[in-house]
Amino acid sequence: MNIVVAIKHIPSLADELEVNDEGTNLDYDMVDFVLNEFDEQAIEQAVLVKEASGGAVTVVGVDVIEELDGVLHTALAKGADKAVKIVGDLEPGIDSHTHARWLADAIKEMDADIILTGVQAADDLDGQIGPMLAAHLDMPYLGVVTGVEVAHRVATLYKEYAGGMMGKYAVSLPLVVGVQAATKPPRYAPISKIRQIAKTAVIEEIEVDDDGPGAAVMLRKMSPPVSTGHANMLPGDAEAVAEKIIAIIKERGLL
Amino acid sequence: MSNDIFVVTECLDGKVSDISYEMVGKAKELAAASGGQAVAVMLGSDMAEQAGTFASDATIYVDDPALAHFNPEAYGKVVEALAAARSPRLTMFGSTSMGMDMAAWLSVKAERPLIAYVNSLSAEGDELVATSQVYAGKMAAECVPEGESAIVTVLAGAFSVEAGQGGMAVEQIAAPVPLDGLKTRFVEMIMPAAGDIDITAQEKLVAVGRGIGSEDNVELAEELAEALDAAVAASRPITDAGWLPKTRQVGKSGLAVKPKLYLMLGISGAPEHLEGMKDSSLIIAINTDENAPIFDVAHYGTTEDLFDVAEAMLELLE
Ligand SMILES: Cc1cc2nc3c(=O)[nH]c(=O)nc-3n(C[C@H](O)[C@H](O)[C@H](O)COP(=O)(O)OP(=O)(O)OC[C@H]3O[C@@H](n4cnc5c(N)ncnc54)[C@H](O)[C@@H]3O)c2cc1C
Ligand SMILES: Nc1ncnc2c1ncn2[C@@H]1O[C@H](COP(=O)(O)O)[C@@H](O)[C@H]1O
Numbered sequence: 216m217n218i219v220v221a222i223k224h225i226p227s228l229a230d231e232l233e234v235n236d237e238g239t240n241l242d243y244d245m246v247d248f249v250l251n252e253f254d255e256q257a258i259e260q261a262v263l264v265k266e267a268s269g270g271a272v273t274v275v276g277v278d279v280i281e282e283l284d285g286v287l288h289t290a291l292a293k294g295a296d297k298a299v300k301i302v303g304d305l306e307p308g309i310d311s312h313t314h315a316r317w318l319a320d321a322i323k324e325m326d327a328d329i330i331l332t333g334v335q336a337a338d339d340l341d342g343q344i345g346p347m348l349a350a351h352l353d354m355p356y357l358g359v360v361t362g363v364e365v366a367h368r369v370a371t372l373y374k375e376y377a378g379g380m381m382g383k384y385a386v387s388l389p390l391v392v393g394v395q396a397a398t399k400p401p402r403y404a405p406i407s408k409i410r411q412i413a414k415t416a417v418i419e420e421i422e423v424d425d426d427g428p429g430a431a432v433m434l435r436k437m438s439p440p441v442s443t444g445h446a447n448m449l450p451g452d453a454e455a456v457a458e459k460i461i462a463i464i465k466e467r468g469l470l
Numbered sequence: 471m472s473n474d475i476f477v478v479t480e481c482l483d484g485k486v487s488d489i490s491y492e493m494v495g496k497a498k499e500l501a502a503a504s505g506g507q508a509v510a511v512m513l514g515s516d517m518a519e520q521a522g523t524f525a526s527d528a529t530i531y532v533d534d535p536a537l538a539h540f541n542p543e544a545y546g547k548v549v550e551a552l553a554a555a556r557s558p559r560l561t562m563f564g565s566t567s568m569g570m571d572m573a574a575w576l577s578v579k580a581e582r583p584l585i586a587y588v589n590s591l592s593a594e595g596d597e598l599v600a601t602s603q604v605y606a607g608k609m610a611a612e613c614v615p616e617g618e619s620a621i622v623t624v625l626a627g628a629f630s631v632e633a634g635q636g637g638m639a640v641e642q643i644a645a646p647v648p649l650d651g652l653k654t655r656f657v658e659m660i661m662p663a664a665g666d667i668d669i670t671a672q673e674k675l676v677a678v679g680r681g682i683g684s685e686d687n688v689e690l691a692e693e694l695a696e697a698l699d700a701a702v703a704a705s706r707p708i709t710d711a712g713w714l715p716k717t718r719q720v721g722k723s724g725l726a727v728k729p730k731l732y733l734m735l736g737i738s739g740a741p742e743h744l745e746g747m748k749d750s751s752l753i754i755a756i757n758t759d760e761n762a763p764i765f766d767v768a769h770y771g772t773t774e775d776l777f778d779v780a781e782a783m784l785e786l787l788e
Binding site: 226228231232234241252256311312315334335337338339340341342343344345346347349350351355356357358359371373374375376377378379380381382383384385386387390393395396400428430431432433434435436437438439440441442443444445446447448449452453454456457458459460461463464467469470 | 482483487539540541542543566567568570571572573574575577578579581583584585586587599602603604605606607608609610611612613614615616617623652653654655656657658659660661662663673674698699707710711712716717719722723724725726730731733738751752753754755756761763764765766767768769770771772773774775778779781782783785786787
């Protein structure tokens with residue numbers, strides 16, 4: 216069984232986000248890039264499926280800032296078998312549609328039985344790539360999934376809804392899944408193992424260069440949201456703040 | 471292209487989700503400005519009654535046993551066929567478990583631009599302007615879709631529910647495309663596990679987020695909750711990590727709560743979390759990042775370290 220995981224490098228939300236001089240996008244020079252948190256879950260889910268049902272895991276991503284090797288090595292250390300990166304004269308930016316086309320073309324060559332993506336990424340202004348891949352590859356898609364099991368060419372999936380409800384689905388392979396959380400919390404790969412893999416691993420490269428149809432969305436302006444209200448910030452050190460919080464709670468008759 | 475606006479509504483467990491009304495209300499306003507109709511679209515089986523609860527200008531209800539439960543493959547095909555036949559200028563989906571499965575797929579299939587995470591929509595002349603909340607609510611992107619027809623996914627809670635509620639004659643139709651040979655099969659709905667405390671019934675909640683750092687530190691929140699006679703709730707990363715049971719998760723894919731006190735330790739305030747708690751009577755946020763979106767929603771806030779504040783509170787309460 217060929218299991219493919221699409222992974223995405225995105226600006227770290229732990230950083231202070233700054234807008235570029237034109238006010239039309241982030242200033243990408245000012246942020247670190249990290250692996251989308253849901254991709255950690257997708258990688259874990261892929262390795263769990265491989266452990267339970269056999270197969271090989273290929274991890275593929277678009278190398279927007281030429282720093283993707285680290286996350287690919289980490290994925291290999293966690294149990295992926297092969298790493299592929301899409302390269303070219305690329306710039307970070309928000310266009311899931313273009314990336315979806317590139318990825319779909321790359322995945323077409325992989326004879327995939329199950330494609331796992333993160334359920335979404337924080338920078339997907341023009342939508343998630345999972346359902347786009349499904350449309351390009353003519354496969355079914357199910358997202359917001361928190362568990363995948365495969366037997367006899369059928370995937371059993373658990374999809375989350377609001378209010379703690381969950382839908383159980385059976386989908387015949389091949390398919391695309393948007394992973395919210397793996398069946399188990401992601402495993403940890405020791406740094407020493409990642410370092411060792413980095414020395415020997417071969418990352419396959421796929422070169423892209425095109426200006427086909429993109430998102431067709433014009434981004435006029437990006438800025439921190441205009442807040443309609445702001446919390447009343449409590450002054451003083453932790454002790455003063457603690458005292459004040461307790462006083463507020465008491466005032467409301469809640470203590 | 472027509473000037474109509476499609477709203478793909480949704481039902482969960484037989485009940486219309488509020489987001490559907492929120493979108494219908496907004497669609498009516500936009501359609502009135504552009505001279506089109508706000509068309510509510512509902513897919514289901516034996517749900518004509520629910521389909522008749524919208525204040526839309528028209529409602530199309532597609533009835534088929536294959537649509538009884540959400541199935542992205544079946545629903546996608548039906549919405550694609552309807553949109554192709556009636557060419558709406560805008561198709562609105564909820565930014566929900568259902569809407570997210572269909573919108574981006576339709577965007578590629580129908581070659582229509584998509585703007586996700588939308589919390590503001592307006593018409594400027596012939597142009598549609600949408601504001602998308604990206605980077606977990608830390609940035610607002612003002613966008614204009616190119617071309618004549620677009621798709622959006624709308625964040626829950628962005629528009630008024632009341633404006634979309636009403637009663638309208640329903641045009642009931644059969645599925646416009648064959649729904650046999652589907653590769654996706656709905657098996658069953660699994661209801662939330664009972665047994666743990668019910669956070670929706672609590673008057674006071676202490677909510678922990680990723681800022682708590684490690685599983686061991688959750689104990690501090692538990693002690694604080696006990697001293698306040700409150701229960702412990704959590705953001706998604708905490709329940710995903712298994713540090714607290716899923717029953718404690720507040721937000722989009724967890725529970726919606728409305729306690730008298732929601733004391734937050736290290737939660738950033740992503741839209742998916744806000745969805746589940748923004749109507750709490752008293753929200754106090756402890757978060758070291760002064761730019762955390764939660765401070766736009768909380769009533770009181772502090773950027774002091776959560777551990778220092780929690781420990782000081784414990785001492786004072788003893
Ligand atoms: C389909 C979907 C459904 C989702 N459903 C939900 C849901 O139901 N509920 C939910 O919560 N999320 C949900 N999410 C996830 C959501 O997008 C966010 O990732 C999540 O809410 C972030 O949780 P957090 O605020 O705890 O973590 P973070 O965003 O990482 O925030 C941690 C915060 O802690 C602060 N902090 C760190 N250390 C300290 C310290 N010592 N003292 C004080 N502050 C500190 C940081 O400044 C930061 O702001 C969903 C996502 C998707 C895609
Ligand atoms: N450029 C990309 N390269 C590889 N995978 C991607 C890329 N963009 C999105 N994905 C996948 O799609 C998921 C959802 O991201 P997004 O489409 O941005 O919402 C990610 O978690 C990845 O699994």
